[in-house]
Amino acid sequence: MSPLSLSLTILVMGLITYSIRLSLILLLDRLDIPPLVQRGLKYVPPAVLSAIIFPELFRPQGALDVSWGNARLLAGVVATLVAWRTRNVLWTIAAGMAVFWLLSALLASH
Amino acid sequence: MPPSPRSELFAGIKAELPIALGVIPFGMIYGVLAVAAGLPPLLAQAMSAIVFAGSAQFIGVQLFAAATPAGIIWLTTFIVNLRHLLYSASLAPYLRALPPRWKWLLAYLLTDEAYVTAILHYNDPRAVSPHKHWFFLGAGLALWGFWQASTAVGIFLGAQVPSSWALDFTLALTFIGLVVPALTSWPPIAAAVTAGVVALLTPDLPYKSGLMLAAIAGIAAGLLTERRP
Numbered sequence: 333m334s335p336l337s338l339s340l341t342i343l344v345m346g347l348i349t350y351s352i353r354l355s356l357i358l359l360l361d362r363l364d365i366p367p368l369v370q371r372g373l374k375y376v377p378p379a380v381l382s383a384i385i386f387p388e389l390f391r392p393q394g395a396l397d398v399s400w401g402n403a404r405l406l407a408g409v410v411a412t413l414v415a416w417r418t419r420n421v422l423w424t425i426a427a428g429m430a431v432f433w434l435l436s437a438l439l440a441s442h
Numbered sequence: 443m444p445p446s447p448r449s450e451l452f453a454g455i456k457a458e459l460p461i462a463l464g465v466i467p468f469g470m471i472y473g474v475l476a477v478a479a480g481l482p483p484l485l486a487q488a489m490s491a492i493v494f495a496g497s498a499q500f501i502g503v504q505l506f507a508a509a510t511p512a513g514i515i516w517l518t519t520f521i522v523n524l525r526h527l528l529y530s531a532s533l534a535p536y537l538r539a540l541p542p543r544w545k546w547l548l549a550y551l552l553t554d555e556a557y558v559t560a561i562l563h564y565n566d567p568r569a570v571s572p573h574k575h576w577f578f579l580g581a582g583l584a585l586w587g588f589w590q591a592s593t594a595v596g597i598f599l600g601a602q603v604p605s606s607w608a609l610d611f612t613l614a615l616t617f618i619g620l621v622v623p624a625l626t627s628w629p630p631i632a633a634a635v636t637a638g639v640v641a642l643l644t645p646d647l648p649y650k651s652g653l654m655l656a657a658i659a660g661i662a663a664g665l666l667t668e669r670r671p
Contacts, residue, residue, distance in 0.1 A: 333506065338485055341512045345502060345519045346492035352526045354549035360534035371668070372661045373532040374565075377558050378634035379660025380525050381621040383653050384554075386638030388614035396642065404611060411615050415622035421460040424619030425612055432611055 401439060407432035445571040454580025457559045458588070464616025465496075465555060465585065466592040467609035472499050473596020474603050479507035483597045490593040494586065495553065496613070498522045524654050529557040533578075536564045540575055548575065551582025553589075558620045633664030 333341070365373075389408035390396055398405065411428030418424070445453070469490070476486035481503060493499050498519045505515045529552055537545055560578040563569060571577075596603070603609065625631045637660025644652030 333509070335482060335485065337512070338481070338506070339488070341506075341515055342485065342489045342492055342502075344512070344516055345489075345498065346494070348516055348519050349493050349495050349498060349523045349526070350550060352520070352523050353530055353552040354546065356527060356530035357534050357537055357545050357549055360531060361538055365531075365535060368665070369531070370535070372665050373528070375630060375633035375661040375664030376528045376532045376657070377561055377624060378621050378630045379637035379657045379664065380528060380653070381554070381558070381617045382634040382638040382660060383641040383656035385614050385617050385621070386641045388611070390642055404608075404614075407611070408614065408618060411618045412622055415619045416625075419623040421616060421619035422463060424622075425460075425464050425615045428615035428618070429612065432608065436606075436608070 403432050403435035403439060406435055445569075445573055447573045447576040450571060450573040450576035451580040454559070454563075454577035454582075455584040456580075457563070457577070458555065458581045458584035461555050461559065461585070461616055461620070462588045464612040464619075465588050466595075468496055468613045469589050469592025470596035470599065470603060471610050472496065472503070473593045473598075474600060475500065475596075476503045476593075477597055477600050479503040481506060486597050487590070487593055490590055493519070494550070494589065495519075495523055495526075496589075521651050521654075524651075525554075525657060526552060526557075528657060529554075529561075532561060533557070533564075537575065544575060548578055548582065551579070551586060553582070553585055555616070555620075556582040556585050562620075562624065629664040629667045632667040633660040636660045636663035 385408070389405045390398065390402075392402060392404045400406070407428045410431045411424050414427040415421075415424040472490070473486060476489065476499075477483060481489070486503075489499055489502070493502070501518055501522055502515060505518060530549070533548075533552070537548060540548075556578065559581045560574075563577050563581075564574055621634060625634060637656045640659040641652055641656035644655055
């Protein structure tokens, strides 16, 4: 692609993203949100984030991998426990990466 | 002392600092990938400012490298970012009373990470404040700054960041750190587990459209497990 058409493509990507983000903030201004939807929206954070997290842990290479060889899954389980105990994002990332690097090194040496 | 706009702004910035540890490596990898995909450095940086959505940018540069037609790239962007529709709906009640310029600005800053920190703050019964949009602004601006800076570092370093470090994994860990402490009762746990399992069961849908399906299943599970005697 030429720099011009690349720029245009990126610009439209930005417009699409921005429109999605802005859409319901503006639309729901005029509409009353039904109580069921309002209750359902409480579950957006756990639902969306888990839908991102689970495939990262269970399918790091694309196929389901529930084995001791899946370092991301084991690191993710440890990170979940640390997040639960400490409620701290920094410790969660640090513990998860430490376990991941350790397991990767162990798996590579075998 | 009641919170002022200023104190809310700084609290929002502070809330993003630990999250930056997960986001900075991700931004660096984006910069590395963008240059490797043949994107000119200036455009790679511009994309971080214009699109400002990590996963769409990742997929976007891969599609650029594969010379994908623009229409497909736009469709993919739309589907990958459709989850922001849920964020937009979820924040709408809190932003209702704000002047339009605030809505337009905060919508631009509405990323996964800014959304989660902002909504946790809005829902926190201990934090009583009429200025919570300033917290959202602080969180959004901080994240924006980290994203632009880490993109620049990635572009500059290029292939010097070894892929064996698996720095992309920090983002999933960040999300774990954000979601797990919020699982304080059964309905959100049901929402999280259901969405995760459905996401695993729908691997072959194109353009990550399984994500929306999984999110909606999770929300339904949360609602169904509510109010049980």
